[in-house]
Amino acid sequence: MVSQVTENGGHLASNLGVVELTIALHRVFDSPKDKIVWDVGHQSYVHKLLTGRREQFPSLRQYQGLSGFPDRDESPHDAFTTGHGGTSISAALGMALARDLAHDNYHVVAVIGDGCLASGMSYEALNHAGHLGTNLIVVLNDNGMSISPTVGALARRLSILRTSYHYKQAKERISRLLSFLPGGRKLYWSLERLKGGAKAIVMPTMMWEEFGFTYLGPIDGHNIAEMELILKQAKNLGKPVIVHALTAKGKGYKPAEDDPVHFHSLAPKRLILNQVQDNGQKSKEIPSYSRIFAQTMRRLITDNAKIIVVTAAMLEGNSLSLLAKEFPHQIYDVGICEEHAVTFAAGLATQGFIPVVAIYSTFLQRAFDQILHDVCLPNLPVVFALDRSGIVGEDGKTHQGLLDLSYLSLMPNMAVCAPKDENELQHLLYTALDIKHPLAIRYPRGQGAGVPLDQEFHKLPIGKGEMLKQGDDIAIIAIGSTVMPSLEAAEHLARYGIDTSVVNARFAKPLDRELILKVASHTKKIVTVEENVLSGGFGAAVLELLAESGVSNVKVKRLGIPDEFVEQGRQDFLRSLYHLDAQGIAQQVVAFFPEVGASMLAPTQHLPKGAA
Numbered sequence: 001m002v003s004q005v006t007e008n009g010g011h012l013a014s015n016l017g018v019v020e021l022t023i024a025l026h027r028v029f030d031s032p033k034d035k036i037v038w039d040v041g042h043q044s045y046v047h048k049l050l051t052g053r054r055e056q057f058p059s060l061r062q063y064q065g066l067s068g069f070p071d072r073d074e075s076p077h078d079a080f081t082t083g084h085g086g087t088s089i090s091a092a093l094g095m096a097l098a099r100d101l102a103h104d105n106y107h108v109v110a111v112i113g114d115g116c117l118a119s120g121m122s123y124e125a126l127n128h129a130g131h132l133g134t135n136l137i138v139v140l141n142d143n144g145m146s147i148s149p150t151v152g153a154l155a156r157r158l159s160i161l162r163t164s165y166h167y168k169q170a171k172e173r174i175s176r177l178l179s180f181l182p183g184g185r186k187l188y189w190s191l192e193r194l195k196g197g198a199k200a201i202v203m204p205t206m207m208w209e210e211f212g213f214t215y216l217g218p219i220d221g222h223n224i225a226e227m228e229l230i231l232k233q234a235k236n237l238g239k240p241v242i243v244h245a246l247t248a249k250g251k252g253y254k255p256a257e258d259d260p261v262h263f264h265s266l267a268p269k270r271l272i273l274n275q276v277q278d279n280g281q282k283s284k285e286i287p288s289y290s291r292i293f294a295q296t297m298r299r300l301i302t303d304n305a306k307i308i309v310v311t312a313a314m315l316e317g318n319s320l321s322l323l324a325k326e327f328p329h330q331i332y333d334v335g336i337c338e339e340h341a342v343t344f345a346a347g348l349a350t351q352g353f354i355p356v357v358a359i360y361s362t363f364l365q366r367a368f369d370q371i372l373h374d375v376c377l378p379n380l381p382v383v384f385a386l387d388r389s390g391i392v393g394e395d396g397k398t399h400q401g402l403l404d405l406s407y408l409s410l411m412p413n414m415a416v417c418a419p420k421d422e423n424e425l426q427h428l429l430y431t432a433l434d435i436k437h438p439l440a441i442r443y444p445r446g447q448g449a450g451v452p453l454d455q456e457f458h459k460l461p462i463g464k465g466e467m468l469k470q471g472d473d474i475a476i477i478a479i480g481s482t483v484m485p486s487l488e489a490a491e492h493l494a495r496y497g498i499d500t501s502v503v504n505a506r507f508a509k510p511l512d513r514e515l516i517l518k519v520a521s522h523t524k525k526i527v528t529v530e531e532n533v534l535s536g537g538f539g540a541a542v543l544e545l546l547a548e549s550g551v552s553n554v555k556v557k558r559l560g561i562p563d564e565f566v567e568q569g570r571q572d573f574l575r576s577l578y579h580l581d582a583q584g585i586a587q588q589v590v591a592f593f594p595e596v597g598a599s600m601l602a603p604t605q606h607l608p609k610g611a612a
């Protein structure tokens with residue numbers, strides 16, 4: 001696992017932490033008859049290795065290889081397809097009820113980390129499970145960490161329990177040790193009096209009992225024999241039971257034990273090596289969009305105490321960790337609770353604060369109704385910063401950020417934009433702070449375009465795009481991450497005598513009607529490009545605009561993601577697969593408008609080598 005994950009990237013520390021726990025689970029339960037439901041599923045690598053996928057393990061997270069998450073299409077041992085947190089107890093309860101209704105007799109086990117236990121759905125499921133009272137086992141894999149230390153009152157309670165458990169263990173060890181020494185018993189009792197405070201710690205098991213669960217534990221999750229015993233006990237209870245296992249993230253691999261936050265999720269080695277030149281020197285690093293987001297927020301927050309940044313357990317991913325230490329009253333990590341994060345921000349906005357909700361595109365899907373009902377309906381000025389929009393790469397279909405232009409644009413009062421590069425990102429963030437309605441800014445995973453950053457921020461007009469290059473034959477209207485490749489595509493096309501306009505639309509909503517209609521009437525041939533599903537996306541909005549404006553003599557080709565889930569794979573590879581890189585865009589222009597370049601380049605195979 002260590003050699004493979006450090007090569008391909010993926011979740012290392014979480015998997016190292018559950019090696020023994022997974023072995024014990026598979027010894028006690030008979031998968032796939034018994035169902036093991038992993039929460040998020042980022043910790044299911046050991047489970048994959050133990051259920052017939054060892055030979056395929058080197059293909060982990062590669063295109064058409066093993067998924068980094070459980071997938072029902074991959075193996076009957078993967079009881080539930082996941083990637084987002086907080087689903088395991090609900091799904092497991094559904095399976096348990098299905099079993100009861102079918103008078104079947106298998107076991108269902110949900111395995112959930114303390115981070116995901118804090119998500120709202122987990123409580124909804126616990127509440128229902130206690131009500132149904134059926135045979136359901138929840139294994140709480142408590143390592144005190146989400147990606148960073150788990151936040152919240154529950155986490156505090158669990159940490160008391162951990163401390164008391166470790167205290168009890170240490171006390172027993174000391175007692176055993178001292179009993180061998182002359183005068184040892186006396187020494188032990190004086191130590192005991194000294195620690196009187198710590199001794200009084202109460203086991204907070206009541207909460208589970210209130211929910212109708214039997215609580216078993218805490219137990220050392222790295223002790224296979226003990227884990228097996230307690231799981232067998234849980235198996236025989238025939239009612240909702242929680243097994244509280246204490247584990248350490250990164251267990252057994254010193255670098256990960258020492259820095260579990262870094263080793264939570266590793267980038268593929270190739271991306272790390274890319275940053276090093278042939279001479280071994282570190283190449284001049286182009287900052288990521290996440291870094292520019294954090295850097296910009298730092299400047300904005302410093303000048304304005306009303307700005308509050310809210311993130312849902314993704315301080316690291318959003319590059320906000322350092323900032324959170326510097327501005328503890330302006331940066332809030334609410335845990336894996338996207339729904340709460342959004343409505344919490346709405347509350348702040350009602351009181352004149354300027355909330356910036358920084359949540360990955362894929363996870364913000366969770367909060368659809370909160371954005372609609374709690375932010376857009378009352379028209380509150382909440383800013384949404386959507387990192388990892390578009391194709392995310394190896395994390396695969398559960399994590400692609402390919403729906404946000406659609407699901408945000410359909411909400412009344414919401415404005416939706418995407419910067420063409422990191423410089424525009426900082427200006428859009430600056431612009432957003434003065435807007436009196438909800439506004440979403442989506443930006444991609446990974447490095448920016450490498451453009452210089454303006455020192456002074458300036459405001460960009462809402463609903464306005466820009467003409468980057470004027471041409472007579474055809475117009476490419478692109479948004480966000482596809483603008484730069486579109487410019488490059490125009491250069492390819494120019495070599496074949498095709499004169500292309502390139503428009504940076506910048507806003508998916510409101511659209512720059514004036515600019516789009518002007519461009520359409522000039523070339524009569526338009527290609528729209530977006531890293532989003534075509535359905536309800538940017539190109540669809542352009543088509544609607546043309547139709548509503550009575551423009552019928554313009555031919556439009558939309559490039560984007562068809563109606564399907566996009567698999568895992570390298571980000572650049574997937575972009576080329578969906579014709580969203582420069583070569584692909586140029587190729588599609590020629591394929592769709594053969595008349596444009598007919599004299600120079602009829603069939604697509606005449607494109608430069610590597611264009612396909």
Ligand SMILES: Cc1ncc(C[n+]2csc(CCOP(=O)(O)OP(=O)(O)O)c2C)c(N)n1
Binds near residue numbers: 042085141147338363
């Ligand atoms: C809804 C949602 N939000 C955020 C994430 C990103 N994420 C993946 S794993 C993780 C931490 C999970 O912590 P925990 O459940 O304690 O498991 P551990 O990694 O500590 O074993 C987070 C925040 C996610 N997968 N789903």
